[in-house]
Amino acid sequence: MATPILEAIDVWRSYQRGSETIHALAGMHLTVQPGEMVGIVGRSGSGKTTFLNQVGCLDTPTKGTISICGTDVTAMLEKELVAFRRDHIGFIFQLFYLIPTLTAVENVELPMTFAREGNRRERALEALARVGLSEVRALPHQLNGGDMQRVAIARALVRKPRLLLADEPTGRLEHGSRVAIMDIFRSLRAEGMGIIIVTHDPTLAEETDRIIELRDGRVVDERKVA
Amino acid sequence: MTEPAFDVQLSLVAEAAGMGKIYRRGAEEIHALREISVAFAPGEFTCVLGPSGAGKTTLLNLLGVMDVPTSGALRVAGTTIADAGRVRLAEGGRDRLRRENIGFIFTEFFLLPTLTAVENVQLPLLWAEKDDHSYAVELLERVGLGHRLTHRPTEMSGGEMQRVAIARALINRPRLLLADEPTGNVDTKTRDGIFDLFRELNADGLTIVLATHDGELAARIDRVIHLREGRIVEGA
Numbered sequence: 001m002a003t004p005i006l007e008a009i010d011v012w013r014s015y016q017r018g019s020e021t022i023h024a025l026a027g028m029h030l031t032v033q034p035g036e037m038v039g040i041v042g043r044s045g046s047g048k049t050t051f052l053n054q055v056g057c058l059d060t061p062t063k064g065t066i067s068i069c070g071t072d073v074t075a076m077l078e079k080e081l082v083a084f085r086r087d088h089i090g091f092i093f094q095l096f097y098l099i100p101t102l103t104a105v106e107n108v109e110l111p112m113t114f115a116r117e118g119n120r121r122e123r124a125l126e127a128l129a130r131v132g133l134s135e136v137r138a139l140p141h142q143l144n145g146g147d148m149q150r151v152a153i154a155r156a157l158v159r160k161p162r163l164l165l166a167d168e169p170t171g172r173l174e175h176g177s178r179v180a181i182m183d184i185f186r187s188l189r190a191e192g193m194g195i196i197i198v199t200h201d202p203t204l205a206e207e208t209d210r211i212i213e214l215r216d217g218r219v220v221d222e223r224k225v226a
Numbered sequence: 227m228t229e230p231a232f233d234v235q236l237s238l239v240a241e242a243a244g245m246g247k248i249y250r251r252g253a254e255e256i257h258a259l260r261e262i263s264v265a266f267a268p269g270e271f272t273c274v275l276g277p278s279g280a281g282k283t284t285l286l287n288l289l290g291v292m293d294v295p296t297s298g299a300l301r302v303a304g305t306t307i308a309d310a311g312r313v314r315l316a317e318g319g320r321d322r323l324r325r326e327n328i329g330f331i332f333t334e335f336f337l338l339p340t341l342t343a344v345e346n347v348q349l350p351l352l353w354a355e356k357d358d359h360s361y362a363v364e365l366l367e368r369v370g371l372g373h374r375l376t377h378r379p380t381e382m383s384g385g386e387m388q389r390v391a392i393a394r395a396l397i398n399r400p401r402l403l404l405a406d407e408p409t410g411n412v413d414t415k416t417r418d419g420i421f422d423l424f425r426e427l428n429a430d431g432l433t434i435v436l437a438t439h440d441g442e443l444a445a446r447i448d449r450v451i452h453l454r455e456g457r458i459v460e461g462a
């Protein structure tokens with residue numbers, strides 16, 4: 001069997017609030033294989049975002065191990081983590097976080113500038129074509145929500161990550177745009193990317209391969225989608 | 227032809243003459259700005275005050291070359307953007323002009339959650355080949371965040387995030403800083419801190435145009451332009 005894209009084992013993330021300890025994650029497990037799309041559901045405060053932050057190396061678990069493409073990231077130093085994250089993980093958020101003064105294609109170039117890579121314009125245009133956006137010179141305020149999210153997805157994809165993490169990616173979009181965004185995710189899955197989508201939207205969750213339900217920082221239900 | 231023309235004052239940071247903006251939505255025409263004539267001199271701190279829908283954001287977007295007028299004339303940083311209602315600077319030229327001369331701050335901070343404060347500040351330098359890491363650090367120190375350099379937005383308060391956004395808006399050494407309702411998302415104490423920072427930056431010579439519907443904030447700014455239904459009703 002291929003190396004899993006993600007293997008999270010007994011992950012805890014605890015916060016101290018005054019004298020109280022909050023376990024945002026309390027023994028979380030999840031394995032994602034190449035070409036698998038997993039939906040994470042659970043009510044507000046159940047730990048969904050906290051989990052994505054650990055997997056995305058934006059935060060460090062209090063306890064447990066997280067391996068991405070066979071590498072244990074919990075053992076890495078901050079400097080190594082930054083590089084590892086850039087090479088392996090793409091992020092998409094509910095708010096698109098596009099820079100308003102930059103055009104669509106410039107926004108997509110952003111992740112490559114820090115890695116000081118060449119062919120930035122060409123690769124950014126390629127990623128935008130991939131998500132079906134033709135108005136590459138438009139500023140974000142000239143685009144509708146669905147197209148802004150396309151730009152954000154192109155930015156997440158441009159360095160060809162193995163794992164895509166999406167936190168409520170369609171939370172602000174109307175139905176037509178949601179369908180289009182799901183089509184993009186499906187084609188990425190077909191190429192072998194691992195995808196985790198956190199969502200409150202049951203119809204979106206039904207589009208994934210497997211739905212994980214979180215409560216109080218751990219998996220309480222898991223089922224394959226028919 | 228009675229099209230408005232410019233006074234030749236190249237030293238002005240931005241100048242609009244009889245400038246208008248019509249948005250078209252299907253058959254509907256929305257007159258967001260009507261015959262605006264106003265100039266911004268270097269070192270000025272101007273407030274654009276008006277109720278919701280008055281045209282404040284539209285005006286700032288035009289001054290920041292994020293959009294183009296549909297009538298009249300506009301000059302920014304010594305370059306003619308539009309004249310006699312016709313756009314004179316092509317898209318690529320406008321992108322460059324904006325990048326090199328304009329800093330923009332919004333109500334929302336638009337910081338990338340995956341990047342540290344320093345990295346967020348460096349973002350607009352995409353095309354510059356030289357590494358301006360040290361200038362980004364200097365700016366973060368300038369806005370009072372020297373101790374937060376490698377923190378990510380999720381680890382910061384709203385006021386701190388807005389300071390990062392301000393540092394980012396300054397990284398290209400802009401001739402004009404535009405702030406659209408910059409304190410709309412923070413409490414009054416944080417608002418006052420941010421306003422004091424604008425004051426200091428202005429005292430250092432930065433030209434600022436700040437749009438708000440907050441009369442209390444406007445009262446602290448020397449020059450106030452009152453905008454209503456797309457017209458300057460006072461203060462041009």
Ligand SMILES: Nc1ncnc2c1ncn2[C@@H]1O[C@H](COP(=O)(O)OP(=O)(O)OP(=O)(O)O)[C@@H](O)[C@H]1O
Nearest residue numbers: 015022023024042043044045046047048049050051
């Ligand atoms: N930085 C932090 N400090 C203290 N507690 C935190 C922190 N971040 C998250 N928490 C707590 O951890 C728990 C899980 O939060 P998390 O944001 O992961 O939930 P979520 O499932 O993403 O919720 P939502 O659906 O509202 O986005 C909550 O109780 C939250 O208050």
Ligand SMILES: Nc1ncnc2c1ncn2[C@@H]1O[C@H](COP(=O)(O)OP(=O)(O)OP(=O)(O)O)[C@@H](O)[C@H]1O
Nearest residue numbers: 249251256258277278279280281282283284285439
């Ligand atoms: N892209 C657009 N398409 C169509 N109409 C628009 C567009 N942007 C703004 N308008 C309209 O132009 C007018 C001025 O809007 P603008 O956003 O400039 O006002 P504002 O003073 O910034 O208001 P607020 O305080 O609510 O931000 C409003 O009637 C608005 O509905």
Ligand SMILES: [Mg+2]
Nearest residue numbers: 048049050167
């Ligand atoms: Mg969340």
Ligand SMILES: [Mg+2]
Nearest residue numbers: 282283284406
């Ligand atoms: Mg506005």
